[in-house]
Amino acid sequence: MTQKLDTLGAWLLGLLWILPLAYAVWAAFHPPAYATRFDLQAPLTLENFSRAWHAAPFPRYFLNTFFLVTMVLAAQLVLSTLAGYAFARFEFRGRDLVFMLVLLQLMIMPDVLLVENYRSMSWLGVRDTIFAVGLPYFASAFGIFLLRQTFKTVPRELEEAARVEGAGPLQILWKVYVPLAKPIYVAYGLVSVSHHWNNFLWPLIITNSVESRPLTVGLQVFSATDQGIDWSVITAATLLSAAPLLIGFLLFQRQFVQSFMRAGIR
């Protein structure tokens, strides 16, 4: 009996939770006349997608976002690996203090330091570039922390074995530590990509042209100015901009959930 009640409750909540997405799919795949009228006989169409695709420079926005998340992830992986290795395996004065300063970024993220970072970007002369959108996120406290924890669990014997064969610190890092941390890299990568794919406020401020705008900002500019209240086109554009992540999530659901779990337990 309670099992049945639980199942019922769980499904009601599940349907409620999926409703916004379900509605977006409905409105995007039907003609505008049915955007607010729910009729099972309504004809299906891809018209809204092609209208959205041609109404704004979405291909360019896609390219920008793709470039942005790749750049950020690459920088984060390299920098976090080096720093995580230093924190996990090297002894030197001031290490713990620096580590605390690094952890501070978990609380005070670049997301809230808009005015000053804008000033810095102007000073560097890189305002309105994709580089400027990514730059504040290159050094990630979260990534450094995650890799430090992982590297610490690697048995010292493995390192000794490599050292006996004459490997230097960087070779040891590359040959011993990095391969063993592979699942953590995957987990961190998924979390990072979905975070920066979805990031909005900082790119909104620092970009000002089609050439540098990521998808989220492009979507906002598009739905706020061009379309009035054409819900069909707006939902189509919305689905387009979320599609790569959404499809990736549906295909690799287990990995996504496990990655967020792994990255979250600290």
Add this chain to the structure above:
Amino acid sequence: MNKSMQAVYGWLLLLPAIVLLAAFTHYPALSTLWHSFFSTPRGSRPAHFVGLENYALMRDDPVFWQALWNNLWFALGTIPASIVIALIMALWVNRSLAGRGFLRMAYFTPTVLPMVAVANIWLFFYTPQYGLIAQVLHAFGIPGTNWLGSRDTALPALMLVTIWKEAGFFMIFYLAALQTVSPSLREAALLEGASRWQYFRRVLWPLLMPTTLFVLVNALINAFRLVDHVVVMTRGGPDNASTLLLYYIYQVGFSFWDTSYAATLTVVLLLILSITALVKFRWLDRKTHYQ
């Protein structure tokens, strides 16, 4: 490797990350404080030292107080609700209910969608007259209101979107914690004649405490960090009824271009986040471990 070589290698490995971290986190946090004591440069007049003038301005600025209160209400309204829902979701999904795979997907999907995108969809839900909520209410003969357009409902409407977006994310952490709980605990408790509620209250809830604290801190940071939905759905309106602190900073800094005042407001935000950080490091990390 001897000691000094260790130090050289250590610092060299840290260098690139530290430089960037200092440049875009520590330096701006300090320069915010510095700039809050100066005037905003305008035209030919450069910035000059004004002492606490910006802070006096802030004290007398009703919009600042409104944004601060809104933000506290926003945190108070979203955090407990999303934690409770997340916990219930995790308890359900952790059991062998019919359609567990679908349920987990449904709960978690909002997390991977961009806030800007889902805010656009919710915008339609809230639209008066032909929005989804209005249509459902109309079917039951209840008159709807302009959810985002009236002072009383704009902020709660934003809270609802936030709860919906975050609950599935927090569920993951509870799910991870629940999977480490041995099933024999449950059997033992039920054997002793404990009811489900007692088992939850006396066994599960204490075991989940570190997770709850962790989620709490994350939720608190997010409540002050995420304003994407404000930008898309209400722009702080009507009449500043739904403005949040970071959104107000964004407005002051990038619509009114009053950078000094924006810096002053940012100092308040940093103060709130620092208190959170302090609580976390002093209180939380005794239970979870950073070693």
